[in-house]
Amino acid sequence: MINGLLLALVALGFHIIFSATKIFHIAHGGIYVAGVYFFLWTSPFVGVAFGIILSVAFAFLLGVLIEWSVYKPLLKKSSNENIALISSLGVYIIIINIIALLFGNETKILDNTIRESLTLGEIIITRPQVWQLIFALPLIALFLIFIKVTGYGLKIRAISDNPILARVMGIKTQNIRYIVFGLGSIMAVSAALLKGFDTGIDPYSGMAITLSAAVVVIIGGSSSLYGTILASMMLAIIQNFTEFFLSAQWKDTVTFTILIIVLLWRTEGILHFNVRVDEK
Numbered sequence: 001m002i003n004g005l006l007l008a009l010v011a012l013g014f015h016i017i018f019s020a021t022k023i024f025h026i027a028h029g030g031i032y033v034a035g036v037y038f039f040l041w042t043s044p045f046v047g048v049a050f051g052i053i054l055s056v057a058f059a060f061l062l063g064v065l066i067e068w069s070v071y072k073p074l075l076k077k078s079s080n081e082n083i084a085l086i087s088s089l090g091v092y093i094i095i096i097n098i099i100a101l102l103f104g105n106e107t108k109i110l111d112n113t114i115r116e117s118l119t120l121g122e123i124i125i126t127r128p129q130v131w132q133l134i135f136a137l138p139l140i141a142l143f144l145i146f147i148k149v150t151g152y153g154l155k156i157r158a159i160s161d162n163p164i165l166a167r168v169m170g171i172k173t174q175n176i177r178y179i180v181f182g183l184g185s186i187m188a189v190s191a192a193l194l195k196g197f198d199t200g201i202d203p204y205s206g207m208a209i210t211l212s213a214a215v216v217v218i219i220g221g222s223s224s225l226y227g228t229i230l231a232s233m234m235l236a237i238i239q240n241f242t243e244f245f246l247s248a249q250w251k252d253t254v255t256f257t258i259l260i261i262v263l264l265w266r267t268e269g270i271l272h273f274n275v276r277v278d279e280k
Helices: 002-021 027-046 048-076 081-103 127-149 151-161 163-168 173-199 205-220 225-245 248-265
Strands: 118-120 123-125
Touching (some): 002 151, 002 173, 002 205, 002 225, 027 048, 027 081, 027 173, 027 205, 048 081, 048 173, 081 205, 127 151, 127 173, 127 225, 163 173, 205 248
Antiparallel strands (some): 118 123
16 A cells, blocks of 8 residues: 555656646656655755755756756647657656766665564554655645645646647646646655655666556546556555565566556557648
């Protein structure tokens, strides 16, 4: 369940970015790890609590920067989603290589303190997992409230449904895109920090969870936030069973197999390209 909640955080961020911009945002995985390494860099000077706040702000700004410097110019040139996908992959590679150059490739543990575990019958829950449960549920709830209730959430849903009509109705779509990338980045780094305090993180851990997030968005439906949450829980259960009965090395294999099966089932694919009427 806890792993499913963390996956849901990443997937919800991926969900709103993809639904609002139609960009398969692989750089989401780069932001996932970049925020944690920013925390590792700043927390010795400012403390854990303020370091977390700075890391969340850094992830927000990094997401906005990627939109401003990469996706916005592509949008102005009317580039299709395929170009944006390749560009996003390039951004991801740049981020993780900078992190590996500065911090190394080894796994970093955010908290080396040995703490007591909670035992409920045969179930053992570590202290970081308790914090994951405490923080993940409210974050998901706040995200849903923001999207469903607030004016900005309404505008995000509007550009997700029809960006041209939203622009005609006076919505500043570019500003909303900035908010979407910033909010999605906050969700990703929140999950990464919660995970990092438990099992640590390395520069390459963002790709696997981003692809897992893509799987659950496809399964749950790109127009359904609740479907994304439910699919996150289901995929996490499958991954946990795979790890328990087979091996942790098979977990990603099963996930990517599910991805291939879903793509074969969803014959129109993840990306949609606009064509002229005479090409339809």
